[in-house]
Amino acid sequence: MAKFLPPKEFDFVPEKWLEWSSRWERYRVISKTDEEAEAYQVNCLLYTMGNDSESIMNSFTLNADDRKKYDKVKEAFDKYFSPRKYVIFERAKFFRRDQMPGETVEQYVRALNDIAGRCEFGDKRSEQMRDRIVVDILDTAVSREMQKMDVTALTEDVAINMARQAEQVDKNIKELSVNNRSAAADLLASSSCGTDRNFDGSIKDRKTAATDAVNARGRQKPNGGGKSKIRTAASSYDSSSKCKRCGYKTHTQDADEPSDDQLFLGAVEVGHCSKSWTKHVQVSGVKIPVRFKLDSGADVTIIPNQLCGNIAMTPSDRTLLEAGNSNIDVLGARQNAS
Structure with missing residues (x-):
């Protein structure tokens, strides 16, 4: 036993x-x-x-x-x-008990039930529970839906189940959203060339306006005598040819000799970056704040032409390569103050 x-x-x-x-x-x-x-x-x-x-x-x-x-x-x-029962006080607590931010429906119903047990509602307890759930749940859309229902059809159990189901649906949607972002990251990582693509394989429009700054990092490659040089490659588009690396008929890939004047743009997209890794910064000469991805190892940082505004720039012969090893047109450069 x-x-x-x-x-x-x-x-x-x-x-x-x-x-x-x-x-x-x-x-x-x-x-x-x-x-x-x-x-x-x-x-x-x-x-x-x-x-x-x-x-x-x-x-x-x-x-x-x-x-x-x-x-x-x-x-x-x-x-x-047995403590003295202060029914009026307990009922006041009951009628003021709202669902708290971060509190699940299950936790809220349990807390409400606990207070209701000290309120001496008698045979009206279930009715009072239902009314509090309808009025005080955080999901206002579900609350409105409940209020439209016939009062005889909306029992305490029905109200609780509706609130639980809505909460579960929201949870599922958030989980799918996280999975979709992970799938997008996996899709980019699985491409040898790292070309920024849509889910159907088509290349995203590179000319789309953006308010994001992108960091470019020199990709190092060992060179003959052990000296590291920045990796480079030349890319040209040919609709009849396939890329040797990713197999898409969007561009071709040919290896080129390393050059110290070329930098590879490693960040394909920062739209899905964690907010903890980004910061809005007011750039001199730009009217609106620019969202920068924080990367202490970046060699250069680029911003779109439409955000350059009145920024004073000097000509630059530096070559930047984006994902897919295509050249990025550089209008000019501005050296950071030391």
């Missing part, structure tokens, strides 16, 4: 008596203590409660026979620890 541990000693806080007493009664049944003599059950109760139970027991006005009867002793303890 399985052995069960009794509940921990009672801390003699009146508000916690009902909870502790319920645990004790459950233990009393599963341990078969309830099948023992009543005097034995009384002693088990006092021993499990702790030392202070003795002095409280002595304060009871029970005769010698009643002190050996479990039901009489338990009833005396129930009266001793």
Whole structure:
């Protein structure tokens, strides 16, 4: 037979008596203590409660026979620890209890039920529970939908199930959104050339206006005598040819000799970057803040032409390569102040 541990000693806080007493009664049944003599059950109760139970027991006005009867002793303890019920206060708490941000429907319903148990609503309890759920859930769309329903059809159980289902749907949508972003990242990573593509394989429009700044990093490649040079490649478009790396009929790829004047643009897209890795910065000469991806190892940072505004630039012969190793037209450069 399985052995069960009794509940921990009672801390003699009146508000916690009902909870502790319920645990004790459950233990009393599963341990078969309830099948023992009543005097034995009384002693088990006092021993499990702790030392202070003795002095409280002595304060009871029970005769010698009643002190050996479990039901009489338990009833005396129930009266001793039963807190006064402040029904008006508990109802005020009930009617002010809204669903908190971050609180699930399940947690909200449990908390509401706990307060309702002290409000003495009687046969109106289910009705009151339903009304609070309709009015005070965070999902206002579901709340409006419930309010349109016939009051006889909208029971407490129906309201709870509607709120739970809406919460689960929102959770599923968020999960799918996260999975889609992961799939997009995997699609970019799986391409040898790293070409920025849509899901159907077509290349994204490179001329689309953007308010994002993109970092370019020199991609290092070992060179003969151990000296590292920046990797480069020449790219040209031929609709009849396939890329040797990714197999798409969008461009061809030919290796070129390394050059110190070329940098590879490693960031294909920053639209899906975590916000913790980006920062809006006010650039001198640009009217609106520009969102920069934070990359302390970047060699250069580029911004779209339409955001350059009145920025003073100097001519640059530096070559930038984007994903797919296509050249990026550089209008000019501005050296950061040291």
